[in-house]
Amino acid sequence: MVVASGLTRYYGARHNGDPPLTAGCSSxxxxxxxxxxxxxxxxxxxxxxxxxxxxxxxxxxxxxxxxxxxxxxxxxxxxxxxxxxxxxxxxxxxxxxxxxxxxxxxxxxxxxxxxxxxxxxxxxxxxxxxxxxLGRERSPALAERRFAERRQEFIGLDRAARFKLIYQTNLWGAKSSVSGVGSEITATQKLRKELSDLLRSLGVRTVLDLPCGDFSWMAETDLDDIRYLGADIVPEIIEANLLKHSKDDREFRRMDIVEDPIPRHDLVLCRDCFVHFSFAQINRAIENIKRSGSKWLLTTTFPGIRQNRDIEDGDWRPLNLRSAPFLFPSPDTTLNEGCTEAGGDYSDKSLALWSIDSLPVAHER
Known part of the structure; x- marks a missing residue:
């Protein structure tokens, strides 16, 4: 193999006639x-x-x-x-x-x-x-498209009524889960194994899953020796989960992540939640989680997003919690989910882990 003798520092040199770079990079x-x-x-x-x-x-x-x-x-x-x-x-x-x-x-x-x-x-x-x-325009996700089509139906509804309507109409459009395509078994294959490994490496014994949705993918996750509480704002979801999934070390409860007191747990799992909230409601939810005294927050973030945009509750957009207005510190670890939705446009979708004590208070964000 021949290697050029001159130092190619940073981005290297290219010459006329070189083949074009791939993955959208021109040089x-x-x-x-x-x-x-x-x-x-x-x-x-x-x-x-x-x-x-x-x-x-x-x-x-x-x-x-x-x-x-x-x-x-x-x-x-x-x-x-x-x-x-x-x-x-x-x-x-x-x-x-x-x-x-x-x-x-x-x-x-x-x-x-x-x-x-x-x-x-x-x-x-x-x-x-x-x-x-980077530099690639992401296609709208299914949840975003379907909310836009039926936005008029949400006028005048409070947050609880919005998510109840989403549940009743299967607005997010998944075939096998009312919690959306990101909660289907095929979409969580990689995540289920990595999540179990992470919980054990942290010594986690109690988990609050908020919102838990229909528990479809978590039912296939190894949670042995972990006491699990699933909570959601939609009463019908909780009723169905109690009938289908409840057992000694697994319970379900209606809970509003913004308004209701959150019980203390080793880890709060908050997957695919804040992506549906306005900035104001996200800040309120984070402060509520901080008041719980729980140790860890494991939540959805999209590290490739450079600028967050605000939405109304129930809509959807990708969110980077390290960018303004949230400005979270560097996470302790990140689990990339391997998301393939929209042709890979959201392949940076991840669960990131933060010590709750490290999160900035609302007036600092």
Whole structure:
């Protein structure tokens, strides 16, 4: 293999006649800018605000190879492996900017297994999704389209009545779950295993699932030795769950995440909830969760979203809780769900874990 002798720092050099880049990137510079915007503490725990490339070399080399092919190379930098790429026979190092001094490249041929030893599947999937989605106009999700078609029916309804109507009309349009396509068994196959592993790694013994919806995918999740409380604002959902799913260590209760006192649990699971709330109701719900004294919040976020938009309750849009107006800190961990809805336009959909004590109060958001 021939590697160019000159240092290709950051985004590399391309020449006339080179084949076009894929995944919507027109140049190495375009790809580098997307990477810069996508790197975060969720793609590497070593990320720093003033040095975003820090710790991103392995995950970046993996994503770049998947997008553009070529080889993964490595070199020793201060006793640790630094990973980068060889594309079209030339060295391309998108994360060289994390180092103050020039790198003495050894250009040792590496592989994906070695690079994955320095990152995780969730970090890889998240970076890949964010890079791919940047600059791409996302198609409206099914829940968003169907709410727009019937918006007039929600005029004058309070929050409880809105979600009751959504349930009664199966507004979100899933074939096997009234909780929407994101709650179908096929959509949660990856998540179910990772969620069980996460709960056990945290030593969680009690979980509050709010909103629990129809419990369809959670019924297939391994919750052995975990006491589970499912709660929802729609009484009919709770009645159905009590008849079908209740047992000694599993109970269901009607609860409004915004208005009702929330009992203390090791972990509050709040999946696919805030995406349906206005900013004002999200802030009220978060403050209510904080008052519960619970330890962890595991909730839906879309890290690829750069600007959040407000909606009326019951509508839908992707939401990034680290962006304004919420400004959550870096999560303790992130589970990318592998969402395939709308042709992969929401592939950054994730459950992110925060210590509830770390969440900013409303006046700071």
């Amino acid at each position: 190495y510079l375009d790809l580098y800018r997307r990477l810069q915007q996508s790197w975060s503490a969720e793609t590497s725990s070593k990320w720093q605000c003033d040095n975003p490339a820090a710790g991103q070399c392995a995950v970046t080399a993996l994503v770049v190879q998947e997008m553009l092919g070529g080889d993964i190379l490595k070199t020793d930098v201060d006793g640790a492996w630094h990973f980068y790429n060889c594309l079209d026979g030339r060295r391309v190092d998108f994360t060289a900017g994390q180092f103050v001094s020039p790198i003495g490249y050894d250009d040792i041929v590496s592989n994906r297994d070695e690079a994955f030893n320095e990152t995780s599947a969730s970090q890889y999937e998240l970076l890949r999704s964010c890079v791919t989605l």
